[in-house]
Amino acid sequence: MAKTLYAPGTVKPRNRELAILGLSSVLDVPYVDYCHRKIGSKCGLSHEHFEDALAGKVPADLSAEEAMAYRLGRILTDLKTPLDDATWKEAVSVMGKSELVGIAHTVAGYRWVSLLDQINGDTKRWINKDE
Numbered sequence: 001m002a003k004t005l006y007a008p009g010t011v012k013p014r015n016r017e018l019a020i021l022g023l024s025s026v027l028d029v030p031y032v033d034y035c036h037r038k039i040g041s042k043c044g045l046s047h048e049h050f051e052d053a054l055a056g057k058v059p060a061d062l063s064a065e066e067a068m069a070y071r072l073g074r075i076l077t078d079l080k081t082p083l084d085d086a087t088w089k090e091a092v093s094v095m096g097k098s099e100l101v102g103i104a105h106t107v108a109g110y111r112w113v114s115l116l117d118q119i120n121g122d123t124k125r126w127i128n129k130d131e
Helices: 002-006 013-026 030-042 047-054 064-078 085-095 097-120
Strands: none
Touching: 013 030, 013 047, 013 064, 013 097, 030 047, 030 097, 064 085, 064 097, 085 097
């Protein structure tokens, strides 16, 4: 799945990182946050973007498509019922169906990765190489 999500032409890299940041703003996933700071910075996301996003705020200076990617990361992470029509229509109008589906796959994949991060527990477990 990772090869698909990171393949050129699947999901725009910046949108992917913003969706993952949206997920990270809902879940406590320190390892995902740690890894994606470096990846996100390569996509032009600043320290301020990360801090705002992790605090649950749409970062400043994003395009409508990028803001939607971030919002979808938050919405899909917590989704327990079908996605409402208004959000679907807005997302499709801003980014198109293929990008929306790619974002959904990204969030789904990272939801699974986040479960593994949460099982790992305390950040010290993966920082301390002696254990």
